[in-house]
Amino acid sequence: MQLSDQNQYTIQGIDPTQLTEKFGSPLYVYDGATIRRKTEALQHAFAGVNMKIKFACKSNTNLAVLRLMKEIGVELDVVSPGEFEMGKLAGYDASQITFTPSGVPFYEVKEAVEAGALVNVDSLPLLEWFGQTFGNTKPCLIRIKPNVAAGGHEKIMTAHADSKFGISVLLLDDILEIVKKYDIKIIGLHQHTGSDIKDAEPFLQVADILFETAKHFPDLEIVDLGGGFKVSYMPGDAVTDMTLLGNKISERFKKFCSEYGRELQLWFEPGKFLVSESGYLLVTTTVVKEDPARNFVHVDSGLNHLIRPMMYGSYHHILNVSNPTGEEKPYNVVGYICETDTFASDRNLPEVRQGDTLAFLNAGAYGFTMSSNYNARFRPAEVLVDNGEARLVRRRETLEDLLLTQQGL
Ligand code: PLP
Numbered sequence: 001m002q003l004s005d006q007n008q009y010t011i012q013g014i015d016p017t018q019l020t021e022k023f024g025s026p027l028y029v030y031d032g033a034t035i036r037r038k039t040e041a042l043q044h045a046f047a048g049v050n051m052k053i054k055f056a057c058k059s060n061t062n063l064a065v066l067r068l069m070k071e072i073g074v075e076l077d078v079v080s081p082g083e084f085e086m087g088k089l090a091g092y093d094a095s096q097i098t099f100t101p102s103g104v105p106f107y108e109v110k111e112a113v114e115a116g117a118l119v120n121v122d123s124l125p126l127l128e129w130f131g132q133t134f135g136n137t138k139p140c141l142i143r144i145k146p147n148v149a150a151g152g153h154e155k156i157m158t159a160h161a162d163s164k165f166g167i168s169v170l171l172l173d174d175i176l177e178i179v180k181k182y183d184i185k186i187i188g189l190h191q192h193t194g195s196d197i198k199d200a201e202p203f204l205q206v207a208d209i210l211f212e213t214a215k216h217f218p219d220l221e222i223v224d225l226g227g228g229f230k231v232s233y234m235p236g237d238a239v240t241d242m243t244l245l246g247n248k249i250s251e252r253f254k255k256f257c258s259e260y261g262r263e264l265q266l267w268f269e270p271g272k273f274l275v276s277e278s279g280y281l282l283v284t285t286t287v288v289k290e291d292p293a294r295n296f297v298h299v300d301s302g303l304n305h306l307i308r309p310m311m312y313g314s315y316h317h318i319l320n321v322s323n324p325t326g327e328e329k330p331y332n333v334v335g336y337i338c339e340t341d342t343f344a345s346d347r348n349l350p351e352v353r354q355g356d357t358l359a360f361l362n363a364g365a366y367g368f369t370m371s372s373n374y375n376a377r378f379r380p381a382e383v384l385v386d387n388g389e390a391r392l393v394r395r396r397e398t399l400e401d402l403l404l405t406q407q408g409l
Helices: 015-021 032-045 063-071 081-089 106-114 124-134 169-182 201-215 242-260 274-276 308-313 399-404
Strands: 027-031 051-057 075-079 097-099 118-121 138-146 186-192 220-226 264-269 281-290 295-299 319-320 328-334 342-350 356-362 383-384 390-392
Touching: 015 027, 015 281, 015 356, 015 383, 027 342, 027 390, 032 051, 032 063, 032 242, 032 274, 032 383, 051 274, 063 081, 063 356, 063 383, 075 081, 075 186, 081 097, 106 118, 106 124, 106 274, 118 186, 118 328, 124 138, 124 169, 138 169, 138 201, 138 295, 186 201, 186 328, 201 220, 201 242, 201 319, 242 264, 242 295, 274 281, 319 342
Parallel strands: 027 383, 051 075, 051 264, 075 097, 097 118, 118 138, 138 186, 186 220, 220 264, 295 328
Antiparallel strands: 027 281, 281 295, 281 356, 319 356, 328 342, 383 390
């Protein structure tokens, strides 16, 4: 969001308050230009190697966003049959979609493989079943747990020894035994370390572990290093230096490929990096409550629409787009849900008045996709702003939507 010389916030020249007037509040808004810019930055950082981006669409499954990804040459990583179907509806061929399950029923894997998707096998029992079911007729990747702890919060670390994800690299002998027993065609190794990883070091550490492990698999075509690049959440926040990371990883990857004897593909599965900063949750102030202890700003939203602050303690920067030049005061910004749903504590904001529009930043990843109907509240509408035009890409829910699956009405 830009602040103009006239002290007005805009998204591609559009005043966000006009968007809430037209499409209602609360409202998720995605800026397509930011998605394009972030994608180009990642492509540019790894221009020296054969790199493919698989968007981790758990972060945002709006079909308009998926179609935009497809248009700019980004493929998909999915974690459920539902996401797989959404990918296909967005125009992806099944072969462009990778299924990265986590302890799912095997029939989900069977259906995905038979439909043409590649699967990241994440447990020894699944590998055994894969071998029994497909032998060497279908290729797959193996999700390795490298036992490296990195990430912004313990709940978003996924590669440490205690994590449920993947097959521990310490079980390499067992993996090899099963692969040999069924002659399984392993074409790739995968790992995902976690989210909000700023420094290059953990990425290099896990890359080295995968490269070392890869030497035991002669038919590889892919090394997938997952996602997890850190983006900026607060002004001045340190972020992953993509140019530095691109140079360092590319250099090691090239060395690995020459030792391996073949040029492989390097895959990444970013979610946040591509969409977090593109998204805004626009909300309206319902009540400003001046309590002896604190000033509370209630908004027409809550943990049902953006759960990250309550779930991970995540910081989301907040702008008062209705009063950018107001005098700053400290507020607790809270929701309307009957739970403690604090978006921000003791946050300095330009004076907030009832009816003001606030914008939560970094709402493009794990915002709408983690939303719910708690308290029988409707989920917001979604708007995509692209090429200077704002388009409604999901209508607001209604009572009929909430009742759709209930029986005996
Ligand atoms: N890949 C896998 C397997 C994941 O579980 C996740 C996030 O949970 C991602 C990629 C994307 O992570 P991020 O949004 O931090 O880039």
